[in-house]
Amino acid sequence: MSELQANNARANACGGKTAEADPEAGLTRRDILMSSAAIAVAAGLPASLAALAPNAAQAAGATAPNIVYIIADDLGWGGVGFRGSDISTPNLDRLAATGVTFDQFYTQPMCTPTRAAFLTGRYPLRYGLQTGVIPSPGTYGLALDEYLLSQVMKDAGYRTALVGKWHLGHAKPEYWPKQRGFDTFYGALVGEIDHFKHASHGVKDWYRGNRPLEETGFDNTLIGDEAARVVESHDPASPLFLYLAFTAPHTPFQAPDDYLERYKHIADKNRRAYAAMISVLDDGIGKLLASLEKRGMRDNTMIVFHSDNGGVTSSLFAGDSKVSGELPADNGPYRDGKGTLYEGGTRVVALANWPKKIKPGKVAGMVHVVDMYPTLAAIVGATLDKNQPLDGINLWPSLSEGKPTPRTEVVYNVDPMGGAVRRDNWKLVWKATLPQKVELFDLGVDPSEAHDVSADYADRVRDFQDWITSLAVEMDQPLLLMDAARLTFYAAPVVADPSTLFNIGD
Numbered sequence: 001m002s003e004l005q006a007n008n009a010r011a012n013a014c015g016g017k018t019a020e021a022d023p024e025a026g027l028t029r030r031d032i033l034m035s036s037a038a039i040a041v042a043a044g045l046p047a048s049l050a051a052l053a054p055n056a057a058q059a060a061g062a063t064a065p066n067i068v069y070i071i072a073d074d075l076g077w078g079g080v081g082f083r084g085s086d087i088s089t090p091n092l093d094r095l096a097a098t099g100v101t102f103d104q105f106y107t108q109p110m111c112t113p114t115r116a117a118f119l120t121g122r123y124p125l126r127y128g129l130q131t132g133v134i135p136s137p138g139t140y141g142l143a144l145d146e147y148l149l150s151q152v153m154k155d156a157g158y159r160t161a162l163v164g165k166w167h168l169g170h171a172k173p174e175y176w177p178k179q180r181g182f183d184t185f186y187g188a189l190v191g192e193i194d195h196f197k198h199a200s201h202g203v204k205d206w207y208r209g210n211r212p213l214e215e216t217g218f219d220n221t222l223i224g225d226e227a228a229r230v231v232e233s234h235d236p237a238s239p240l241f242l243y244l245a246f247t248a249p250h251t252p253f254q255a256p257d258d259y260l261e262r263y264k265h266i267a268d269k270n271r272r273a274y275a276a277m278i279s280v281l282d283d284g285i286g287k288l289l290a291s292l293e294k295r296g297m298r299d300n301t302m303i304v305f306h307s308d309n310g311g312v313t314s315s316l317f318a319g320d321s322k323v324s325g326e327l328p329a330d331n332g333p334y335r336d337g338k339g340t341l342y343e344g345g346t347r348v349v350a351l352a353n354w355p356k357k358i359k360p361g362k363v364a365g366m367v368h369v370v371d372m373y374p375t376l377a378a379i380v381g382a383t384l385d386k387n388q389p390l391d392g393i394n395l396w397p398s399l400s401e402g403k404p405t406p407r408t409e410v411v412y413n414v415d416p417m418g419g420a421v422r423r424d425n426w427k428l429v430w431k432a433t434l435p436q437k438v439e440l441f442d443l444g445v446d447p448s449e450a451h452d453v454s455a456d457y458a459d460r461v462r463d464f465q466d467w468i469t470s471l472a473v474e475m476d477q478p479l480l481l482m483d484a485a486r487l488t489f490y491a492a493p494v495v496a497d498p499s500t501l502f503n504i505g506d
Helices: 003-014 029-033 036-042 054-060 090-098 111-120 149-155 219-232 257-262 269-294 369-380 396-401 458-474 479-489 498-503
Strands: 066-072 100-102 159-165 184-188 240-245 301-307 350-353 361-363 409-415 418-423 426-431 437-442
Touching: 066 111, 066 269, 066 369, 090 269, 090 301, 090 350, 111 149, 111 369, 149 159, 149 240, 149 369, 159 219, 184 219, 219 240, 219 269, 257 269, 301 369, 369 396, 409 458, 418 458, 426 458, 437 458
Parallel strands: 066 240, 066 301, 100 361, 159 184, 159 240
Antiparallel strands: 100 350, 301 350, 409 418, 418 426, 426 437
16 A cells, blocks of 8 residues: 555544444544644544644643644745845745755745645546646635645634635636635635736736735835734734745746845846745735744744745746746756746745754655645644545644655646656656656666656566546546546637628638
8 A cells, every 4th residue: 555545534523424324423533633732642642632623722821832834835945045046035034044945845846736725635637737837717725625734724713814816716606715715815716917017918917815906016015014014903812824925936036126126136037036026025024923922922933935836937927917037036956946846846944943842853754745735633632523634634743743755655736748757766757648748767876867767677667657547537537637528618709899891802
């Protein structure tokens, strides 16, 4: 049995939608295993932390931990100071120095799938979001039968806020954040907007709650300011779950003039704007940290930061905006970038910080964004009785005690065009559409994926292809492809303006 199958079996027993009943005790297995304190203790949390579930905390006169989860948009591995960049990121650098960094933190290769994986704890192939992103004319969204982390947190007594980018469904209100467990929402619903005009293809996309908002200013500055306001206005009677999703440094490459001035020494205009956008993001995080300190919340707040995917290295994945010139992202030693299943598209810059709870250092071993759902649920003592079976693993012992992560497998992605999987240090990338291409890498000695060794390990290649095929049998059909078919075959015909016919002979 693979690790993925074992995880699903455990989730079905403990965290899924079914549970075996104990007829003698009159209790379900979930009733026994998934109480707030029990899940925390079973996950390896110290009793003192297990007691910090909101209800238990109130009884004990303690305060449940606040959670601030920050996602950057298309930030390259090498785009921050603590990874050696010349781009100034003092606030992120300080969080990295006083917390833990991840050398093997994996996301999906594009925006929508990663955000979905974070909020569901499940690979996007489970619910049809594994291919591409939700485009501006897309009519679909994250499946409504998925029970999101925001809903879990709200059930656990948390005040929930989303500030920034959503990108999990915009065509119908039922897909929007306030209908998916967030008490408040401020930001954009779609995947890419003009950072000053707050519009996509000329259509305004800027909201407070469910209402459109007319506002001026650079979006990432506004996002950082709003996050600080959320903290400053927070009622400490309930703990806070803040999901902060910047749109920087996603295209179009734009920044305020004063930030561009900081990088006037950079000749390339795209890289100058890219660097300036990252500085806006970092300054926004600085304002948030100052607000947490001012309110006396910092010591009891866990902060997680990572990018949603690798930086853009191909114009094919740059977004809706027309981009000319060189693409500025730096993915360090890793191959390719956003939109690809190579390490440069999926292994991202990441850190976690919680004063007195997480000691400075590095997390050894693989981590996937799906792991954040069960990890955060365990930390806050949330009950997992409404979610679908999880692909994620609780990694709190690795964060708190410096233990290597128990994860031995990663599913990078699987869709009709192919897939990629990793077990231990072995990784297979399979382009299944014609002409097919199969590559096998030993990441232990070749993290840059420079040497394909598939010809030397035919049996391993076959086993990995069987694994990908079995996942493909289980997966939901990609909603992007289904929507594209609808637009192609079921939309009204596009015809010429009849007035032009007067100028054309029969």
